[in-house]
Amino acid sequence: FQDDILLTEPQSNWILNEINALDGRRKRDSLFFENAPTQKWPTGxxxxxxxxxxxxxxxQEIVKRALRAIERNTCISCGLSFIG
Incomplete structure (x- = not known):
């Protein structure tokens, strides 16, 4: 999804099943994801x-500054790593 978010296999299967089950829905009808399988980050x-x-x-510095601003203004904390 947009090259930055990966779905798990159960999440992907659930979405595909929901889409296939709604063949008769109108073009602008919504899909509801309240019952979708989710994964959450461990608290703390x-x-x-x-x-x-x-x-x-x-x-990298721009991203780091943005992440620090998010950390200051929310309960989210980020652990940075480098790939490659």
């Missing part, structure tokens, strides 16, 4: 964030 642990090695240092 930082969300793992990764930088690809191809991301230049200026862009």
């Amino acid at each position: 642990e930082p969300i793992k964030c990764y930088f690809d090695a191809t991301l230049n240092s200026d862009d």
Whole structure:
């Protein structure tokens, strides 16, 4: 999904089954995901964030500043790592 979010196999299967089950729905009708399988981050642990090695240092700094702002203003904490 948009190159940055991966669904688990159960999540993907659930979405496909929901779409297939609604063959008769109108074009603009909504899909409801309240019963969708979810995975949540463990409470109290930082969300793992990764930088690809191809991301230049200026862009990494922009992302780091944004993550620090999110951490200051929410209960979310991030753990940064590097790939590659």
